[in-house]
Amino acid sequence: MSLSVITSGKLPIVPRWEPDARARLEAAALDLYDARGFDQTTVEDIAERAGLTKRTFFRHFADKREVLFASGGNLEDLVVNAVRTAPKSLGPLDAVGLGLMAMADRFDEQGEIVARRFRIVRASPELWERQLIKFAAMAESVARALRARGVSETAAILAAESGITALRIASDRWIRNPGKRSPRQLIGEVLAELRAVAARARPARVNRTVP
Amino acid sequence: MSLSVITSGKLPIVPRWEPDARARLEAAALDLYDARGFDQTTVEDIAERAGLTKRTFFRHFADKREVLFASGGNLEDLVVNAVRTAPKSLGPLDAVGLGLMAMADRFDEQGEIVARRFRIVRASPELWERQLIKFAAMAESVARALRARGVSETAAILAAESGITALRIASDRWIRNPGKRSPRQLIGEVLAELRAVAARARPARVNRTVP
DNA sequence: CTAAGTGATGACACTTGGTGCCATAAGCCT
DNA sequence: AGGCTTATGGCACCAAGTGTCATCACTTAG
Numbered sequence: 001m002s003l004s005v006i007t008s009g010k011l012p013i014v015p016r017w018e019p020d021a022r023a024r025l026e027a028a029a030l031d032l033y034d035a036r037g038f039d040q041t042t043v044e045d046i047a048e049r050a051g052l053t054k055r056t057f058f059r060h061f062a063d064k065r066e067v068l069f070a071s072g073g074n075l076e077d078l079v080v081n082a083v084r085t086a087p088k089s090l091g092p093l094d095a096v097g098l099g100l101m102a103m104a105d106r107f108d109e110q111g112e113i114v115a116r117r118f119r120i121v122r123a124s125p126e127l128w129e130r131q132l133i134k135f136a137a138m139a140e141s142v143a144r145a146l147r148a149r150g151v152s153e154t155a156a157i158l159a160a161e162s163g164i165t166a167l168r169i170a171s172d173r174w175i176r177n178p179g180k181r182s183p184r185q186l187i188g189e190v191l192a193e194l195r196a197v198a199a200r201a202r203p204a205r206v207n208r209t210v211p
Numbered sequence: 212m213s214l215s216v217i218t219s220g221k222l223p224i225v226p227r228w229e230p231d232a233r234a235r236l237e238a239a240a241l242d243l244y245d246a247r248g249f250d251q252t253t254v255e256d257i258a259e260r261a262g263l264t265k266r267t268f269f270r271h272f273a274d275k276r277e278v279l280f281a282s283g284g285n286l287e288d289l290v291v292n293a294v295r296t297a298p299k300s301l302g303p304l305d306a307v308g309l310g311l312m313a314m315a316d317r318f319d320e321q322g323e324i325v326a327r328r329f330r331i332v333r334a335s336p337e338l339w340e341r342q343l344i345k346f347a348a349m350a351e352s353v354a355r356a357l358r359a360r361g362v363s364e365t366a367a368i369l370a371a372e373s374g375i376t377a378l379r380i381a382s383d384r385w386i387r388n389p390g391k392r393s394p395r396q397l398i399g400e401v402l403a404e405l406r407a408v409a410a411r412a413r414p415a416r417v418n419r420t421v422p
Numbered sequence: 423c424t425a426a427g428t429g430a431t432g433a434c435a436c437t438t439g440g441t442g443c444c445a446t447a448a449g450c451c452t
Numbered sequence: 453a454g455g456c457t458t459a460t461g462g463c464a465c466c467a468a469g470t471g472t473c474a475t476c477a478c479t480t481a482g
Contacts, residue, residue, distance in 0.1 A: 004365040053432060091411045156407045157380055165372045197369045198409030200302045264461055269440060
């Protein structure tokens with residue numbers, strides 16, 4: 001930190017043009033999507049609000065939706081690293097749970113922004129589509145991390161997908177009544193209930209009313 | 212079948228224009244997406260191949276992707292009905308499993324078409340996005356059906372989402388090595404392994420290496 | 423100090439997905 | 453015959469992206 005200390009030094013770490021084109025575009029998009037809704041907002045609107053042009057927007061973000069997801073790309077690394085460094089004694093689903101807890105803490109810190117973004121995403125089917133494929137990508141990464149721990153292919157995919165499912169449900173609840181329970185608690189509860197649902201089952205009917 | 216028997220009868224069940232505009236568009240889209248890829252195919256290409264125009268395409272399908280999913284919309288009803296009519300003695304996840312078996316049977320019948328469509332969808336990120344939101348919608352419907360059976364909100368969502376996860380993984384395997392195992396077998400195996408993964412876990416560590 | 427890079431931006435034309443609106447042609451119904 | 457309905461075509465139009473070139477600020481070599 002304390003980057004702005006160097007003012008006339010030899011290191012031009014900071015900017016040339018207006019410094020934060022990308023950040024300005026993100027903020028403008030968030031505001032406009034929030035106010036008018038996603039599809040009532042034009043890329044030109046966003047660019048104009050950020051003092052830039054449509055063409056520049058597409059140099060920073062692949063498409064109109066990605067502007068909402070670009071900043072959160074590091075979440076995946078967070079979870080994957082937590083899974084990778086989890087104690088070897090943990091089973092796959094527990095290792096994933098540990099990773100989810102790391103994400104929950106980040107939610108707790110930046111709750112305001114994360115929740116606002118999530119609400120916007122949930123309000124638009126197009127954005128929700130994008131969110132789902134992000135979740136899927138995260139599940140794949142988590143599964144890779146589990147395989148690297150020696151977990152079998154099948155168990156890795158299932159534990160990863162189940163964990164992401166729990167994350168999705170917990171996020172939903174967190175948004176619906178904010179402040180009630182902490183992200184950690186919510187994820188813990190959902191994971192426990194997942195185990196209960198999976199356990200409560202008859203292990204294959206032996207005979208089915210044969211005469 | 213045998214619709215063409217009536218030629219000059221009084222019942223014009225069949226067409227006025229060229230009969231199967233919609234079906235022709237679907238077939239053309241499938242062929243072109245398969246041959247050139249989704250994004251190398253223009254809506255005008257599809258329409259032209261079907262002997263129609265771009266405008267007509269968008270009267271039948273909401274967008275360029277939906278043409279691949281419109282025909283399979285009834286799959287959701289299939290699963291939901293199976294869940295609804297499942298024996299009351301079954302737990303939520305077992306009821307969902309029953310619904311998935313109904314879908315598996317349909318896969319078995321129309322295996323060729325389903326598999327081809329699925330491969331095309333997997334080949335394009337945009338189409339895969341759409342597929343994921345379809346899965347999510349199906350999970351929501353299944354959850355509603357479970358709640359109607361008296362299952363709690365939480366258990367319903369979790370069982371539904373877990374079931375759909377199993378379906379996705381089973382579909383993947385079915386596509387990867389076709390003919391190896393039947394859809395029913397695959398889904399059954401994945402569900403069993405899901406239960407195993409969820410069960411294999413320590414119910415909270417009592418003490419963690421306290422000195 | 424000038425000249426040649428370099429990197430972010432602007433300007434503009436162009437393709438494509440998608441929509442609104444009206445016209446047309448075919449059949450159906452009194 | 454005239455009117456209603458229905459599927460389609462034609463056309464104009466907007467918005468999302470992309471390719472290409474120009475520009476402008478700043479850096480670095482000479």
